Amino acid sequence: MSEINEKVKGRLIEQFPGVEVSETEFGQVEVKAPKEIIADLARFVREELDFDYLTMVAGVDYIEYLQLVYHIRSLKDYAELIIKVDVDSENAVVASVAPIWTGANWHEREAMDMFGIQFEGHPDPRPILLPEDWQGGHPLRKDFIDKRPKRERQFRTR
Amino acid sequence: MDVSKKLRGTVRIQEAPMTDVKVMGSQESEIAPGVWQHAPGVVTTSLQTALNWGRQNSMWYLTFGLACCAIEMMATGGSRYDFDRFGMVPWPSPRQADLMIVSGTVTEKMAPRVRTLWEQMAEPRYVIAMGACATNGGPYHQGYNVVDGVDKVIPVDVYVPGCPPRPEALLYGVVQLQRKINVAGKQEPEKQKQEKVESEAVKEDV
Ligand code: SF4
Numbered sequence: 001m002s003e004i005n006e007k008v009k010g011r012l013i014e015q016f017p018g019v020e021v022s023e024t025e026f027g028q029v030e031v032k033a034p035k036e037i038i039a040d041l042a043r044f045v046r047e048e049l050d051f052d053y054l055t056m057v058a059g060v061d062y063i064e065y066l067q068l069v070y071h072i073r074s075l076k077d078y079a080e081l082i083i084k085v086d087v088d089s090e091n092a093v094v095a096s097v098a099p100i101w102t103g104a105n106w107h108e109r110e111a112m113d114m115f116g117i118q119f120e121g122h123p124d125p126r127p128i129l130l131p132e133d134w135q136g137g138h139p140l141r142k143d144f145i146d147k148r149p150k151r152e153r154q155f156r157t158r
Numbered sequence: 159m160d161v162s163k164k165l166r167g168t169v170r171i172q173e174a175p176m177t178d179v180k181v182m183g184s185q186e187s188e189i190a191p192g193v194w195q196h197a198p199g200v201v202t203t204s205l206q207t208a209l210n211w212g213r214q215n216s217m218w219y220l221t222f223g224l225a226c227c228a229i230e231m232m233a234t235g236g237s238r239y240d241f242d243r244f245g246m247v248p249w250p251s252p253r254q255a256d257l258m259i260v261s262g263t264v265t266e267k268m269a270p271r272v273r274t275l276w277e278q279m280a281e282p283r284y285v286i287a288m289g290a291c292a293t294n295g296g297p298y299h300q301g302y303n304v305v306d307g308v309d310k311v312i313p314v315d316v317y318v319p320g321c322p323p324r325p326e327a328l329l330y331g332v333v334q335l336q337r338k339i340n341v342a343g344k345q346e347p348e349k350q351k352q353e354k355v356e357s358e359a360v361k362e363d364v
Contacts, residue, residue, distance in 0.1 A: 130303065131266045139302055146302040 004077045005029050008049055015044055028080040035085045039095040042083075046100050050076045054097070057107035059115040061142050065089055066115055070097070087117055096122040114140035206343045213256070213282060214339040217332070220255040220275065221248040225262025227289040227322040234325035244332055252278040257335070263291040263298055264305040276312045284339070286331055287314045290321040297321065
């Protein structure tokens with residue numbers, strides 16, 4: 001396990017000198033990358049390092065900025081890689097990885113609904129969980145306010 | 159011997175008025191006792207009774223679950239509680255389904271789909287709102303994307319409370335729906351009867 005991690009870390013640093021590479025306590029390789037190189041990084045990881053299975057794409061709101069977290073596995077080497085990309089919350093545009101891992105399609109649509117992150121080059125950028133004509137904002141952002149008229153909570157007294 | 163009572167037991171026409179079911183062609187006294195246990199013979203009944211009987215005993219429900227309540231609905235469909243006892247079969251196509259059990263939270267994304275499915279069902283169609291969510295939004299009442307009650311989208315016949323309702327509760331809801339189907343078109347509702355009596359009384363007065 002750890003030789004594979006060392007190999008992955010070495011290849012990543014060699015290929016992308018700017019990225020921060022570390023290892024988590026659970027034996028996953030963690031990469032912090034600027035958002036400009038995400039498409040290149042993803043293609044490199046997929047094609048050269050055999051990380052072929054994207055488990056999830058998650059969004060996080062840290063108030064000052066948003067973050068995208070990609071969990072990727074290698075079914076051949078049993079290794080796991082985490083890529084973290086910081087995104088500006090005002091101008092949240094990132095290159096889509098759906099052309100590289102098809103499984104990213106719905107995950108990115110969900111991040112689009114919930115955090116308002118736009119994915120450039122996404123094959124099917126429709127809302128997935130919210131209604132098609134949704135105008136109410138992005139529910140998982142910390143500054144989200146429910147704009148629907150407030151309804152009284154119905155209490156039952158015994 | 160009370161033949162018609164015997165007969166009712168044999169063909170299981172429930173709740174039908176005694177005058178509704180008759181044995182043709184003979185007086186009660188001419189029938190030998192015991193014959194009806196083995197050969198029910200010819201039965202007449204009103205068309206409405208027969209229709210209701212058929213409808214209430216073959217409610218095929220749309221295979222369709224929205225949230226956690228669906229698990230309980232599946233448990234009710236399983237062998238322990240057994241929907242099959244009521245002639246209820248899960249049916250994957252809305253075209254042949256009679257009953258829609260809305261089991262779970264209806265989100266605003268899902269609401270138009272629920273409506274479409276309901277519109278695709280052939281009449282007569284029935285709807286059971288299962289659980290607090292389908293009744294009024296339940297625990298997610300104030301959620302940003304939750305429809306508070308499926309009755310905002312489609313008409314509901316029976317509400318089953320609970321979060322989730324136990325299988326017994328759902329079965330009780332089904333029995334209530336059967337009772338509702340059984341009286342359809344047969345008995346006048348109390349209120350109408352009352353009004354009729356009153357209007358006749360007024361006529362007599364005039
Ligand atoms: S009523 Fe309760 S169990 Fe049923 S769908 Fe809603 S939250 Fe789930």
